[in-house]
Every structure is written in C-alpha cells, then in structure tokens.
Amino acid sequence: MTREKENPLKKSSGRRKTPEPLEESALYEFAVRALGRRMRTVAELKRLMRLRVEPGEAGEAKMQAVIGRLKEHQYLNDARYAADYTRMRQENERFGRRRVQRELIQRGVHGDIIGNALDAAYADVSERELARRYLERKRLHKPTNDKETARVVRNMVRAGFSTGTIFALLKTWKVDDAALAAVESLDVPESST
Numbered sequence: 001m002t003r004e005k006e007n008p009l010k011k012s013s014g015r016r017k018t019p020e021p022l023e024e025s026a027l028y029e030f031a032v033r034a035l036g037r038r039m040r041t042v043a044e045l046k047r048l049m050r051l052r053v054e055p056g057e058a059g060e061a062k063m064q065a066v067i068g069r070l071k072e073h074q075y076l077n078d079a080r081y082a083a084d085y086t087r088m089r090q091e092n093e094r095f096g097r098r099r100v101q102r103e104l105i106q107r108g109v110h111g112d113i114i115g116n117a118l119d120a121a122y123a124d125v126s127e128r129e130l131a132r133r134y135l136e137r138k139r140l141h142k143p144t145n146d147k148e149t150a151r152v153v154r155n156m157v158r159a160g161f162s163t164g165t166i167f168a169l170l171k172t173w174k175v176d177d178a179a180l181a182a183v184e185s186l187d188v189p190e191s192s193t
C-alpha cells in the first residue's frame with residue numbers, strides 16, 4: 001500500500017472551516033471590533049454575529065444580550081446611524097432623498113427612523129439646488145442629443161431625484177422638446193420607497 005503525499009501546491013477543496021461558536025463575552029468583543037471598523041445598524045451587526053453563534057434560541061439569546069449591552073453603552077444606535085448616514089450622503093455625495101432612503105432600507109433601518117432622519121436632513125434643502133450641485137459634482141453638462149439626455153435622466157434618477165426636479169432642470173438647460181418628450185415616453189420609474 002502506498003500513501004499519496006499531500007501536494008502543498010494542490011488547492012484546497014474550497015470549503016472554509018466554520019468557526020467555533022463564540023461565548024457571549026467573546027461575541028461582545030467581536031461586535032465591538034466590528035463597530036470599530038465602521039458604523040453599523042442593528043440588522044447589519046446581527047447578520048455578522050449570526051455567523052459566529054450556534055443556530056437556534058441559544059445563539060439568538062446571546063445576540064440579543066450583546067445588542068442590549070451595546071445599546072446600553074451607546075455603541076449601537078440606529079437613529080444616530082441614520083441621521084449621520086443621511087447627512088454624509090447628502091453633503092458629500094449630493095444624493096437625493098430617495099437614494100438615501102433606499103440605502104437605509106437595504107441596511108435594515110426601521111421605516112420610522114428613516115423618515116425622521118430624512119425629514120431632519122432634507123427639511124431646509126432645495127431638491128433643485130441639491131440636484132444642480134450633484135450635476136456639477138458629476139460634471140454632467142447640457143445634453144446635445146436624445147442619448148445624452150437619457151443618460152443624464154438615468155443618472156439623476158439613480159441619484160434619488162424626483163422626475164419633476166429632473167425635468168425642471170432639463171428645461172432650464174433649454175433641452176430640445178423632442179428630447180424631453182422622448183425621455184418622458186421612456187416612463188422613468190420613480191422609487192416606490
């Protein structure tokens with residue numbers, strides 16, 4: 001009988017060894033390190049922790065205890081996260097309300113918290129002015145044909161601006177009526193969120 005020697009250059013089977021479930025104190029340290037890397041919502045942190053606890057009620061109980069402790073120490077606060085995230089996306093990226101709303105929903109923030117954060121951040125902001133600043137930031141210029149007009153519209157919708165604001169800006173650019181009609185016929189979907 002001959003034994004095959006393990007080839008050190010041979011690739012592994014691709015399966016990762018699942019880590020041992022963590023005890024509550026180790027899970028707390030894991031969560032604090034995760035929050036130290038970047039801000040997270042409760043839902044995002046739960047997704048991370050779920051990979052490090054045993055499945056079932058015991059794992060859920062550990063996660064709830066850790067979440068409670070983090071909230072008690074004010075390391076975890078979805079309302080503060082939503083307010084900071086909204087402010088940063090509006091000031092730095094110049095995104096419209098709808099884009100920020102979609103992103104917060106994807107991060108697992110509750111709808112009431114999102115609404116309060118958006119109302120506070122966008123209360124004194126003109127959507128048209130924000131859209132103009134977005135266009136400047138992205139260096140989008142007056143379109144010269146239908147294709148460029150459609151590209152600007154798609155870009156603006158993706159950035160979270162309403163179609164009313166987009167068409168008002170296109171009219172200030174004196175975009176050809178035929179191009180506006182062509183874009184309107186595309187039926188650009190407004191975010192339902």
